[in-house]
Amino acid sequence: MPLRPKKTLLIGVAALAALVTGMLPAVNATAAPSPTISKDLFGTLSDGTKVWRYTLSSSAISVKIITYGGIVQRLDAPDRHGHRANVVLGFPKLDDYVAKNNPGPYFGALIGRYGNRIAKGTFTLDGTTYHLPLNNNGNSLHGGPKGFDTKAWTATPVKTKDAVGVRLDYTSPDGDMNYPGTLKASVTYTLSGGSLRLDYRATTDKATIVNLTNHSYFNLAGEGSGGIYDHRLRLNADRYTPVDSTLIPTGQLAPVAGTPMDFTKATPIGARIRDGFQQLAYGQGYDHNWVLNGSGFRLAAEVGEPTSGRVLKIYTDQPGIQFYSGNFLDGTLYGTSGRQYRQGDGFALETQHFPDSPNHPDFPSTVLRPGQTYRTSTVWSLSAH
Ligand code: BGC
Numbered sequence: 434m435p436l437r438p439k440k441t442l443l444i445g446v447a448a449l450a451a452l453v454t455g456m457l458p459a460v461n462a463t464a465a466p467s468p469t470i471s472k473d474l475f476g477t478l479s480d481g482t483k484v485w486r487y488t489l490s491s492s493a494i495s496v497k498i499i500t501y502g503g504i505v506q507r508l509d510a511p512d513r514h515g516h517r518a519n520v521v522l523g524f525p526k527l528d529d530y531v532a533k534n535n536p537g538p539y540f541g542a543l544i545g546r547y548g549n550r551i552a553k554g555t556f557t558l559d560g561t562t563y564h565l566p567l568n569n570n571g572n573s574l575h576g577g578p579k580g581f582d583t584k585a586w587t588a589t590p591v592k593t594k595d596a597v598g599v600r601l602d603y604t605s606p607d608g609d610m611n612y613p614g615t616l617k618a619s620v621t622y623t624l625s626g627g628s629l630r631l632d633y634r635a636t637t638d639k640a641t642i643v644n645l646t647n648h649s650y651f652n653l654a655g656e657g658s659g660g661i662y663d664h665r666l667r668l669n670a671d672r673y674t675p676v677d678s679t680l681i682p683t684g685q686l687a688p689v690a691g692t693p694m695d696f697t698k699a700t701p702i703g704a705r706i707r708d709g710f711q712q713l714a715y716g717q718g719y720d721h722n723w724v725l726n727g728s729g730f731r732l733a734a735e736v737g738e739p740t741s742g743r744v745l746k747i748y749t750d751q752p753g754i755q756f757y758s759g760n761f762l763d764g765t766l767y768g769t770s771g772r773q774y775r776q777g778d779g780f781a782l783e784t785q786h787f788p789d790s791p792n793h794p795d796f797p798s799t800v801l802r803p804g805q806t807y808r809t810s811t812v813w814s815l816s817a818h
Contacts (some may be wrong), residue, residue: 441496465492468624469589470597475499476527482585484527487599489624493571494815495703496629498622501530502582503601504544504561505649505746507769510627513817518655520743520807520815522779523769533766535575535582536568538774539648544575547799548646548731549722549755549788552681556791558613558696558800559617559640565611570662570679572579575648577610581618582648584693591621598623607639614639614803620647628814635807643797643807651745653738657772659766661759661780662703668696668756670723678715679793682789682796684717692723702758702780718760718777722753722787734782741817749784752797757781784811790811 468491475486484501496518497507508521524530534540547565554565554573565573575582586601598621600668605616617629623630633645644767652661673694674682692704693713706718713719725733733754734747747754759779766774790796801807 438560442725465626467594468492468591470596470599472473472588475501478527478531478585479602484585487588487590489597489599489622489629491597491624491626493627494624494629496622496624498601499527500586500601501527502541502584502589503586503603503620503622503647504530504582504643505536505541505622505647506581508649508815510743510815511793511817514684518658518741520651520653520655520745520771522650522652522656522774525769525771531583532648535578535580536683538731538762538766539575539582541599541649542647543586543645544574544648544783545581545618545643545645546610547573547642547644548575548648548783549644550574550679550681551647552789552792556642556693558642559637561613563611563613565712571683572679573717574744579610581645582607586620587648591623596623596625596643605642606654612641614641614801616641616643616801618645620645627816628812631811631813633807633809635801636803636805637801640800642759642791643801644799645807645809646755646783646785647811648670648781648783650781651736653743653745654741655734656779657768657774658737658769660703660775660777662701662706662740662777664702664780665737665739666697666702666780667698667699668723668754669726669732669734670729670754672724674711674722674724675786676715676721680716680720682722682787682809684793686794689723694723696723696756703777706758716757716760719756719758719780720760722755722785723749724753724787725749729754731785736780737818744773744816744818746814747784750809751784751786751811753785753787755781755783755788757783758803784809
């Protein structure tokens, strides 16, 4: 069914323009009520650390973020009739995140120090070779078994006239998961209208590598409502990075044209997923990095769900985006509303540098040196048509 045009959440567009330009929108007579922020106790870790859940709400959408892993626990957005649903996969309780999210799906979590894979967990920087813990088929995935997704972050609420946010800070000590340098990381989630902005920052006291992202899984028909294969995806990418059987890039930047990797025009996710394409066999579906066209802050991906009319647009300044079609959800996990998650019940779109960049000098660099600041921003913009 084609997406019905119009009825965009205008407030979302105005706010997005403001977020994109970094300017506050002009106050006008029809302005929506100011967004709000509140917090509640989500649980307590075994070492006694309290985990807080911040709720950021605008008249358009509402998001819940917990200080454990900086996890987006819920994201409620209206369909074309104004009915709200939670459009991200997750768990109802802290214990579930602690016990099942790593190793596991990394639902909603901040990923660091290095999102995605590093071949054999090994890289060389300035003549020193580092060995990271191997947690995925002989490779390192998502910063290791005790990555940023498992840390308690310190939260500071942020409020302006038109936006609310929460800044999360975490200092990763030198040698944490065998990465060099003390890395001071902060991620600020800011809600305005129908858009959630993610601003990542990091500094180091020794040369290191860094590639932060967020690992939310979306289902625009609502979490726990079934599969996402009928969602229509468009990616602003003419090329992708093909992988070997362990999902490590071969180093090639291959054209998507003429393959099931071509999402340059909006296409249902499931339309070609069983075509027998070798790359899709390796990933048991889509689990690849696309090379985003252009540079600077730009549209990376757009996903529409035909029944609800919900649309998610993702903007970023990053060179790549990992599109993962939830292939390894195997029915063993039950989500926020108690329903079972099966293969293809959610998809992730992780804005990032390319996987295994430290071992591919031709890929954009992920090296961070003392005196430099790692900065990257991503916006998720939700609307209904
Ligand atoms: C990876 C998948 C992995 C998933 C959850 C994704 O980012 O690319 O291979 O299964 O994260 O762990």
